[in-house]
Amino acid sequence: MSVRYAIYFAPAKDTPWWDFGAHWLGRDEHDNTALPQPLLDEVSPTELASITQAPQRYGFHATLKAPFRLAAGTDEPGLITGLRTLAQTLKPVALGPMRVATLGNFVALIPHTASADLQALADACVTGLDHFRAPLLAADLQRRRIEQLDERETELLSLYGYPYVLERFRLHLSLSGPVDEAVAQGVTQAVSAHIDRLNTEAPLLLDRLCLFVERNPGTPFQRIIDLRLQA
Template sequence: MNNLLVTPRYAVYFSPDKLSPWWALGSHWLGRDEHNDAPLQQPALEGISAAELYNITQEPRHYGFHATLKAPFRLAAGQDEAGLISRLGTLASRLRPVPLGPLRAATLGNFVALVPEASPDRLLDLAAACVTELDDLRAEPVPSDRLRRRVETLDAREIELLDRYGYPYVMERYRFHMTLTGPVEQSVAARVTDAVASQVAQLNATNPMTLDRLCLFVEHAPQAPFQRILDLSLHA
């Protein structure tokens, strides 16, 4: 049997606390609770039907509501989940929370995501630490992993980062985003942005988001949905 059929992939993400109104917004928008892989009621929207919303959120629903800090990876030979959790705990103990400031829905390429209106202080350093300080635990990508990254769309620096860290959008190319849709036409993206604008503005005013935890997600088998198995708070 091909070991890749049973080898899990792990990812280090940020996702708000389950009691946070931001988590309620994002998880219900995607229609899934990533803690227990349970479906959630998606919102009723003007201008976007229930069927359309379900379809355009299918891709991000697989991963759960999150922002990537270290992209999905398999563990190297000799490494295990317990060791990863221990190392992640050590890292979390040294990192300070990062206030993200106001967020907005924006189109990134062909999808819609929540992004900070301005680049927060220390965010790039935190994301870089998650990439570099856990990288010795990561197995080298297999050919299918590289195909997933659509190398033909990357520039020389992104290919360099992909080869070094297994993901092209790290270090100075990192951009914090919490994905709301898969690929959509520009007209659909505009309707999505309008649909979430008022709720995002309200949460910015009443509950500004802080990156206050590292979350460990796991994909137990290829095509299985990612599940959130651990939150580690940042206190330093």
């Protein structure tokens, strides 16, 4: 089966954080419609469209369980049921304040400080739903660039299909694909003041698990259901 699913956190539609992220990337991930991107002094419209092309396909989100194919004997309704059950055991986690950071060669929003509650929630999403995940294919391993992983990351990839989980997890919401240092600085300058305002006016709360799906290889991920955390 070529369909892939992912468990993400994404802000609720039409909230200030969603409005910022969806317009920054230029796509509404619910119905795959294009949205106007902001006009910036620091980044030209052409450059903004180029650097957001990669994250636009996934939508504005933070990964909790990376894209996976369904294991034999499981199906989408069962996954939704499992996700709903998990959401009922988890409580919302305050993420803010958020800040702009360069992670490797891309720009993202990350929390100023991590928390034990966030780590526990992320761990639960990885381990609690792993029976729905089919083993990785050779193409998946190639996509993960296994030769660039350290020993522990390679072990986590083997165990859970993704190398940046458990103690290697770092919540982030991507703002760009690969960029050079000058472009990264431009993005940071363009959005930092707005992020500071959002931190003050609408502190970001991880209050839902969102199921995204890629129906065909290479097509945009679509957000198909939100499940509120209820513990």
